[in-house]
Amino acid sequence: MTTASGTFAPRPGAAPLPRMIRAQAALETRMLLRNGEQLLLTVIIPTLLLVLFSAVRIIDTGAGRSVDFLTPGVLGLAVMSTAFTGQAIATGFERRYGVLKRLAASPLPRWGLMTAKTCAVLVTEVLQVVLLTVVALALGWSPQGAASLSGVASVVLLLLLGTAAFSGLGLLMAGTLKAEATLAAANLVFLLLLVGGGVIAPLAKFPAAAQQVLQFLPISALSDGLREVLQHGAGVPWADLGILAAWAVLGLGAAAKFFRWE
Amino acid sequence: MPSTSPGDAPRSPGREPAVEVVGLVKRYGSKTAVDGLDLTVARGTVTAVLGPNGAGKTTTVETCEGYRRPDAGQVRVLGLDPVADAAALRPRIGVLLQSGGVYPGARAEEMLRHTATLHSHPLDVVTLMERLGLGSCGRTPYRRLSGGQQQRLALAMAVVGRPELVFLDEPTAGLDPQARRATWDLVRELRADGVSVVLTTHFMDEAEQLADDVAIIDGGKVVAQGSPEELCKGGAENSLRFTGRPGLDVASLLKALPADSAAAELTAGIYRVQGRIDPQLLATVTSWCAQNGVMPDAIAVERHTLEDVFLELTGKELRA
Numbered sequence: 001m002t003t004a005s006g007t008f009a010p011r012p013g014a015a016p017l018p019r020m021i022r023a024q025a026a027l028e029t030r031m032l033l034r035n036g037e038q039l040l041l042t043v044i045i046p047t048l049l050l051v052l053f054s055a056v057r058i059i060d061t062g063a064g065r066s067v068d069f070l071t072p073g074v075l076g077l078a079v080m081s082t083a084f085t086g087q088a089i090a091t092g093f094e095r096r097y098g099v100l101k102r103l104a105a106s107p108l109p110r111w112g113l114m115t116a117k118t119c120a121v122l123v124t125e126v127l128q129v130v131l132l133t134v135v136a137l138a139l140g141w142s143p144q145g146a147a148s149l150s151g152v153a154s155v156v157l158l159l160l161l162g163t164a165a166f167s168g169l170g171l172l173m174a175g176t177l178k179a180e181a182t183l184a185a186a187n188l189v190f191l192l193l194l195v196g197g198g199v200i201a202p203l204a205k206f207p208a209a210a211q212q213v214l215q216f217l218p219i220s221a222l223s224d225g226l227r228e229v230l231q232h233g234a235g236v237p238w239a240d241l242g243i244l245a246a247w248a249v250l251g252l253g254a255a256a257k258f259f260r261w262e
Numbered sequence: 263m264p265s266t267s268p269g270d271a272p273r274s275p276g277r278e279p280a281v282e283v284v285g286l287v288k289r290y291g292s293k294t295a296v297d298g299l300d301l302t303v304a305r306g307t308v309t310a311v312l313g314p315n316g317a318g319k320t321t322t323v324e325t326c327e328g329y330r331r332p333d334a335g336q337v338r339v340l341g342l343d344p345v346a347d348a349a350a351l352r353p354r355i356g357v358l359l360q361s362g363g364v365y366p367g368a369r370a371e372e373m374l375r376h377t378a379t380l381h382s383h384p385l386d387v388v389t390l391m392e393r394l395g396l397g398s399c400g401r402t403p404y405r406r407l408s409g410g411q412q413q414r415l416a417l418a419m420a421v422v423g424r425p426e427l428v429f430l431d432e433p434t435a436g437l438d439p440q441a442r443r444a445t446w447d448l449v450r451e452l453r454a455d456g457v458s459v460v461l462t463t464h465f466m467d468e469a470e471q472l473a474d475d476v477a478i479i480d481g482g483k484v485v486a487q488g489s490p491e492e493l494c495k496g497g498a499e500n501s502l503r504f505t506g507r508p509g510l511d512v513a514s515l516l517k518a519l520p521a522d523s524a525a526a527e528l529t530a531g532i533y534r535v536q537g538r539i540d541p542q543l544l545a546t547v548t549s550w551c552a553q554n555g556v557m558p559d560a561i562a563v564e565r566h567t568l569e570d571v572f573l574e575l576t577g578k579e580l581r582a
Contacts, residue, residue: 007451008452010354010455011382012353012382012383013353013381013383014382015380023379023380027365031365098361098362099362102363102419104329105357106352107380262329
């Protein structure tokens, strides 16, 4: 009655694929950054841990300065908080609220949605890495290996494989459990891996038998690999990259197989 | 005119039905949700799928939308297989789910604009928001919208891509009367502009008001299909009610009426005559009243409603 006749005359069609994926990635990123609980997890907790444990020697971080030990671990934690915990919780609730179902009826293909989600995670991680690097430098961090090409490449590769590994595990959880169960489990796993994954406390503090198991956790491989390069100036940490790659294959494979869209 | 953007469906001749379902069967475990259902929706019409809870309405619609694979039978939507041809079909249909579908933290206008961005020739977002009474809450996050506003936003998302065919699963559930009427106006406008509409509903008046065609579903089957008029004509007879002095001799009235009629005093002073209600019968009733010295008050012929048809066919109240 208020619109001219012919307004709704059919003229269907999908937008060009790059435009759809770009728009979806931008929306997903805004949703991540707008969520207060997510920011607590992805920004505030890693930053606080870095500042607190660098300033006050609560935990014996071994030889060398605390900040040099902590920064690689906290960078690994940042990847885990976004790719695993944050993504698991957000996707779990999107599934619960029918967002994934509704998008499945839109012109955006499923792989386009997953690509957009990955872009949103990567954008968030870049912001985290920039923030944490600035804070760490202010605290006196002096990274090794940052000047060499192989060092930079190793760090980027570790972060990407870590993202793939944690995304797979996060999506597996979000796509199989109820949203509330995902919320609880993702936070619990975050806490356990924070403590037992060499993020703020060296794995060497654990009994030898426990170390044998803990070193194969994705967070241990990620923080150890980053530490090898950034604290000790070592070359490409192949063992850690191998562990992360294995987790990525397992996690993404299982997520692809078991993920339920509604 | 023909668009070449990727994802555009190859234009079919457009004369096949909007929806064609033949012998659809869908089971969930041991429960059969849809049990040999046939449904045809002509292009450019509004079809209401009416049925009690658990009748198989949503399962049928969601199979047409490509969410479920039929266990048996054939489903064609705009001539396409909803699962195998999903990529070609999705840009051409609009979908309103029974609930949800929006990021809780997304703002109303942001979400509609995003949905529009996924389409090649979307409607103007601001105009559509105004049209659906959402103009004042464009910056409100979805989770803080009222139930009715959430429902209207989802409706806007279903039509913003200018689809050929829209599936609306209970579009007015939880709406206040004013919002409900606005939704009805929109459905009428869609139809006037050549969009085919399939809607499920619990509301008889909604089906009567909007639908060219009504399919009544019960136990996973279509038990009747036709225009509201056709459905009301068949089946049970109409009735005539009047009010008079209590305790009149109904038996003598029955004698005066045609053989296939029935008459009864429902409660003290309220009488009902059932049968073929025509002017002759009305005259018979009034002359009987005159003979008995009764002034028949509140005389009313009751047309057979869709509700009656429904009750007869399914034995169930719609909103139990």
